[in-house]
Amino acid sequence: MKILKFGGKSLANGKGIEAVINIIENKVKNREDITVVLSARGNATDELEEILDKAVKNQEYQGQLEAFKEYQASDFSGVDFTKEFETLDKLFEGVSLLGDYSKRIKDQILSQGEVISAKLITQILKEKNIKAHFTDSRELIITDGQFGDAQPLDKLSKENVINHFQKYNGDTVNIVTGFIASNTKNETTTLGRNGSNYTASLLANYLEAEELQSFTHVNGIYTANPDLVPEAKKIEKLSFTEANELAYFGANILHAKTIIPLIEKNIPLRILNTFDHENQGTLITGEASEKGIKSLSVLENVALINLEGRGLLGRVGVDARIFKALANKNISVSIISQGSSERGIGFVVEADKAKEAKSILEQEFESDFYKRDVSGITIEEAVSVISIIGQDLSTFHKPYNALIKNQVVPLLFNNTVTGKNVSLVVRKEQLHRALNVIHGEIFEISKKINVAIFGHGLVGGTLVDQILKSREQIESRKKIKLNIFAIANSSKILLNANGVDQNWKNDITKKGVSYTINEVIKFADDNHLENLIAIDNTASQKFTENYISLVESGFDLVSSNKVANTLSFDFYKKIRIKLEENQKQYLYETNVGAGLPLIDTIKLLHLSGENITRIKGVFSGSLSYLFNTFSVEERPFSEVLQEAIDKGYTEPDPREDLCGNDVGRKLLILARELDLSNEFEDINIHNLIPEPLRKGESKEFLEKLTELDKVYEKVKQEQNPDHVLRYIGDLWGDLSQEKGNLDVKLVSVPKSSALGQVKGSDSIFEIYTESYGDQPIVIQGAGAGAAVTARGVFGDILRLAERG
Ligand SMILES: NC(=O)C1=CN([C@@H]2O[C@H](COP(=O)(O)OP(=O)(O)OC[C@H]3O[C@@H](n4cnc5c(N)ncnc54)[C@H](OP(=O)(O)O)[C@@H]3O)[C@@H](O)[C@H]2O)C=CC1
Numbered sequence: 001m002k003i004l005k006f007g008g009k010s011l012a013n014g015k016g017i018e019a020v021i022n023i024i025e026n027k028v029k030n031r032e033d034i035t036v037v038l039s040a041r042g043n044a045t046d047e048l049e050e051i052l053d054k055a056v057k058n059q060e061y062q063g064q065l066e067a068f069k070e071y072q073a074s075d076f077s078g079v080d081f082t083k084e085f086e087t088l089d090k091l092f093e094g095v096s097l098l099g100d101y102s103k104r105i106k107d108q109i110l111s112q113g114e115v116i117s118a119k120l121i122t123q124i125l126k127e128k129n130i131k132a133h134f135t136d137s138r139e140l141i142i143t144d145g146q147f148g149d150a151q152p153l154d155k156l157s158k159e160n161v162i163n164h165f166q167k168y169n170g171d172t173v174n175i176v177t178g179f180i181a182s183n184t185k186n187e188t189t190t191l192g193r194n195g196s197n198y199t200a201s202l203l204a205n206y207l208e209a210e211e212l213q214s215f216t217h218v219n220g221i222y223t224a225n226p227d228l229v230p231e232a233k234k235i236e237k238l239s240f241t242e243a244n245e246l247a248y249f250g251a252n253i254l255h256a257k258t259i260i261p262l263i264e265k266n267i268p269l270r271i272l273n274t275f276d277h278e279n280q281g282t283l284i285t286g287e288a289s290e291k292g293i294k295s296l297s298v299l300e301n302v303a304l305i306n307l308e309g310r311g312l313l314g315r316v317g318v319d320a321r322i323f324k325a326l327a328n329k330n331i332s333v334s335i336i337s338q339g340s341s342e343r344g345i346g347f348v349v350e351a352d353k354a355k356e357a358k359s360i361l362e363q364e365f366e367s368d369f370y371k372r373d374v375s376g377i378t379i380e381e382a383v384s385v386i387s388i389i390g391q392d393l394s395t396f397h398k399p400y401n402a403l404i405k406n407q408v409v410p411l412l413f414n415n416t417v418t419g420k421n422v423s424l425v426v427r428k429e430q431l432h433r434a435l436n437v438i439h440g441e442i443f444e445i446s447k448k449i450n451v452a453i454f455g456h457g458l459v460g461g462t463l464v465d466q467i468l469k470s471r472e473q474i475e476s477r478k479k480i481k482l483n484i485f486a487i488a489n490s491s492k493i494l495l496n497a498n499g500v501d502q503n504w505k506n507d508i509t510k511k512g513v514s515y516t517i518n519e520v521i522k523f524a525d526d527n528h529l530e531n532l533i534a535i536d537n538t539a540s541q542k543f544t545e546n547y548i549s550l551v552e553s554g555f556d557l558v559s560s561n562k563v564a565n566t567l568s569f570d571f572y573k574k575i576r577i578k579l580e581e582n583q584k585q586y587l588y589e590t591n592v593g594a595g596l597p598l599i600d601t602i603k604l605l606h607l608s609g610e611n612i613t614r615i616k617g618v619f620s621g622s623l624s625y626l627f628n629t630f631s632v633e634e635r636p637f638s639e640v641l642q643e644a645i646d647k648g649y650t651e652p653d654p655r656e657d658l659c660g661n662d663v664g665r666k667l668l669i670l671a672r673e674l675d676l677s678n679e680f681e682d683i684n685i686h687n688l689i690p691e692p693l694r695k696g697e698s699k700e701f702l703e704k705l706t707e708l709d710k711v712y713e714k715v716k717q718e719q720n721p722d723h724v725l726r727y728i729g730d731l732w733g734d735l736s737q738e739k740g741n742l743d744v745k746l747v748s749v750p751k752s753s754a755l756g757q758v759k760g761s762d763s764i765f766e767i768y769t770e771s772y773g774d775q776p777i778v779i780q781g782a783g784a785g786a787a788v789t790a791r792g793v794f795g796d797i798l799r800l801a802e803r804g
């Protein structure tokens with residue numbers, strides 16, 4: 001025989017009843033031997049409790065009672081509920097008159113929910129010519145006299161059940177009321193919350209059923225609540241022991257009292273979805289799973305109480321006093337953590353008991369307050385408990401680090417010594433983010449990286465397209481899910497928490513809105529976005545003013561923009577302090593040499609103690625292209641310059657390259673990597689723009705490019721034979737001092753030299769060090785261009801994603 005148990009949501013009006021009847025009908029058709037246990041329908045038990053609460057306060061309850069009756073009886077005119085409704089009328093009236101009720105009365109009231117439910121289903125089945133028998137469990141399950149949470153008397157109950165099923169067996173389907181029972185005086189009792197599952201598992205035990213199928217409105221047990229964690233996965237199979245671990249933290253069906261009768265007879269329990277016939281649900285058996293399961297559970301409606309005092313150090317019995325005082329008032333403590341110094345003890349209680357708990361403890365510790373041994377008892381109300389079931393401390397650093405990286409600092413955490421369970425108390429507003437971060441880490445499900453891209457010009461736009469093109473491949477190879485939730489230029493932003501797609505250009509035109517950086521931060525926060533990275537692909541100084549707010553709000557930074565690293569040394573240090581304080585990172589590999597691995601190389605050499613003595617080379621891709629081409633081709637300077645602009649090698653304002661600022665910035669960034677504290681003003685720059693062309697807008701300058709032709713033709717002609725022009729940066733001097741020498745200049749070098757042989761838009765960097773002597777380390781390759789730069793920025797994003 002199989003026991004089928006249906007919960008309240010499965011039995012709700014509408015699709016629910018229909019689905020339940022279909023399931024029973026199909027099983028009967030397939031000649032399966034079944035017994036059905038039912039909960040009260042919809043929210044009947046909660047509603048009856050609410051009505052009771054109103055009645056006892058002598059408030060108007062009749063309206064809600066009539067609505068309850070209408071819900072239960074509507075659409076089912078063939079069923080007569082007169083007896084149940086009259087019982088309720090009478091009982092509520094009595095409670096209202098007396099202004100009081102006993103647990104006995106409450107059980108009588110609540111029991112009507114299950115009776116109505118079982119009567120209804122029996123009648124509908126009968127109308128479908130199915131032999132159904134309404135079975136009042138009060139005639140079968142006999143309990144002690146503890147109303148509200150009665151304990152079954154096994155021997156008696158088992159005898160009754162076996163006798164009943166001998167009478168009504170074969171092709172009769174017993175439709176049994178869950179939750180309710182009776183004591184030896186024949187008074188109605190209830191089995192406590194989750195009681196219908198208990199009834200079902202008792203029947204399964206007594207009748208030695210083949211399986212207990214518990215029908216719910218979900219597909220089974222999940223690794224986390226799918227409403228909060230979209231990536232949550234269904235657990236196919238788990239053992240009773242593992243199920244027991246899940247029980248306390250929300251999975252009521254798995255409560256010990258429900259599963260013990262099943263364990264005794266080794267009866268499998270399957271959690272199924274009434275509304276999804278295809279789904280195989282979660283199967284719980286006596287077999288231990290090989291890997292052990294992990295699952296995240298949440299306790300809400302809790303509060304954290306903290307008792308602190310210097311005088312608690314070494315005092316015996318403080319904890320005992322706390323627990324005793326609370327236990328006397330029936331207040332249960334769930335999570336507890338105490339520092340080794342014993343100066344403080346934090347613990348979690350139900351939210352609606354927190355104030356009472358505080359005042360109980362204030363009374364208990366009144367004299368300790370007076371002696372200043374206890375300094376304060378505080379309540380932190382908006383908190384939630386996350387429990388990672390199946391997690392021990394050996395790998396806990398991973399989810400913990402990920403939480404800290406996402407600025408979720410748990411208020412308290414504890415673990416079980418045996419068994420595997422780590423619990424954390426977090427602020428309620430951080431619950432969603434915390435759950436997703438932990439879930440991603442422990443299940444090694446793709447880690448979601450939420451990216452905001454500022455600047456969608458040549459580099460930024462190429463980056464967006466590169467990410468969208470390769471993100472699926474990255475997800476399958478690296479388990480990193482890149483989600484671009486914001487794309488902005490200087491005036492408009494496109495925001496989408498689920499990520500932009502290939503139509504982003506169109507969308508930004510149509511749906512782009514004006515914004516402030518605080519609105520972007522709020523958007524990320526409101527949507528619980530984790531692993532945040534802000535990408536600066538602007539050339540704007542104004543945008544760099546946002547860096548600190550972004551870092552403080554949990555964003556890592558990546559920039560192709562060089563400005564932030566070349567403002568005052570004070571600002572340079574301030575950003576790094578903020579990064580350190582907030583445990584955030586800032587990567588800017590493309591600041592020098594576009595996609596070339598230069599900054600990382602210099603950092604590593606310097607960190608390893610290698611003494612870098614000089615860095616010299618062609619730092620600018622655009623000026624490399626300009627002079628490489630101009631030196632060997634008989635073409636006007638302006639024509640080649642325009643080509644460099646058109647190829648996307650130059651800065652948004654090409655004068656930034658020609659005036660030497662761009663090379664100067666790169667040189668300064670490298671100097672600062674070597675811990676030199678140079679300022680931009682320290683750089684000797686040879687400005688390539690003749691004085692009269694320096695002023696005005698970029699547009700005007702572009703119209704006068706031909707005025708450069710004569711100047712540079714002359715420079716070219718005045719060189720020695722077989723020489724070529726190169727615009728170089730040179731960091732030299734005693735680099736162990738506070739500052740180095742930084743020169744940016746146009747030089748004429750032999751065509752055959754290393755610098756003279758550079759081609760196209762290549763940059764070349766010669767890094768001289770003490771160990772390498774006269775033979776520099778040379779890094780050479782494309783030094784500019786949207787594609788290589790975007791690829792470099794992409795590399796920084798992945799580096800951050802992997803480090804997390
Ligand atoms: N090109 C290359 O080879 C390399 C470039 N870089 C760096 O890449 C960066 C981008 O260059 P590139 O793509 O060529 O420049 P573009 O001019 O093509 O794009 C710049 C983008 O930044 C936006 N922007 C400007 N100011 C702001 C602001 N305050 N807030 C938000 N967005 C803003 C612009 O929007 P709007 O249109 O509204 O002004 C535009 O979308 C530069 O810093 C450059 O130095 C680094 C290495 C190599």
Ligand SMILES: N[C@@H](CC=O)C(=O)O
Pocket residue numbers: 590591592593594619620621622623649650651657662783784785
């Ligand atoms: N304009 C720059 C682009 C890269 O930083 C250059 O020409 O190198």
